[in-house]
Amino acid sequence: MELVGISEIAALASTSRAAISNWVSRDPSFPEPVADLACGQIWNKQEIELWLRKNNHLREGNMDAKANLQVGQIYTHDYICKTFGGDAKGGSYLPQNKQTILCGCFTTTMNPEAPEVVLVGNGPKIIGKAEILAAQGGSIPVFLKMGTNQWKYQGMFELLSFSKNPADFEAKATLADRNDVAAILTFSESPANRKPFQPV
Structure with a gap:
């Protein structure tokens, strides 16, 4: 399993960390973190990519x-x-x-x-x-x-x-x-x- 944090998710979606924090706290459909560490929450990258794609936030044209x-x-x-x-x-x-x-x-x-x-x-x-x-x-x-x-x-x-x-x-x-x-x-x-x- 590949893990990502707020900064990595922001880069995936080409947006700010503040925007990701808003999704985390305000959107109930956002995936649950797999762990909450001292350095912050972390998520399963595959689940995040699926959510970003479903919500039209993933810049797939540039991924490859x-x-x-x-x-x-x-x-x-x-x-x-x-x-x-x-x-x-x-x-x-x-x-x-x-x-x-x-x-x-x-x-x-x-x-x-x-x-x-x-x-x-x-x-x-x-x-x-x-x-x-x-x-x-x-x-x-x-x-x-x-x-x-x-x-x-x-x-x-x-x-x-x-x-x-x-x-x-x-x-x-x-x-x-x-x-x-x-x-x-x-x-x-x-x-x-x-x-x-x-x-x-």
Whole structure:
């Protein structure tokens, strides 16, 4: 049995964790959790997928493409847009759908330590996306730009921290030769990278 939590269900449905929490607490048809742990409730993934499909929340059109992503492979931006949706086509570093960050698209020229460290620029929309990801938590699929329309899939990376404290990013901003940094995101590689991406 494969298990999922709130964050994984939110990714399956391409929605926010808050939306999932509402379904859990307000929709009596939502599946019962198989366990209630200190870290939160967990469910049988198969039961969740059936419920999402029945209620038209499962993005089945993208499921096969997401499941076939391979770490180290190159994908075009169009492919990423079609697979994840959101505003990826606009060149966003954190494509989103409503209040859910769908994936990360980072450049090593702006972020030499990506995907583990991402320096957040000082534009309101740029900071806003980082704040959404910080509230969302969990793991996201990450791509690094390798060349014109060439994005290498790095795998799933879990958000560790988000900070606007200059002491946390000034030295890294200097090394990256950037004077526009207003915050920092740090990530850790997910164990899920050992296998093809499964939408969780």
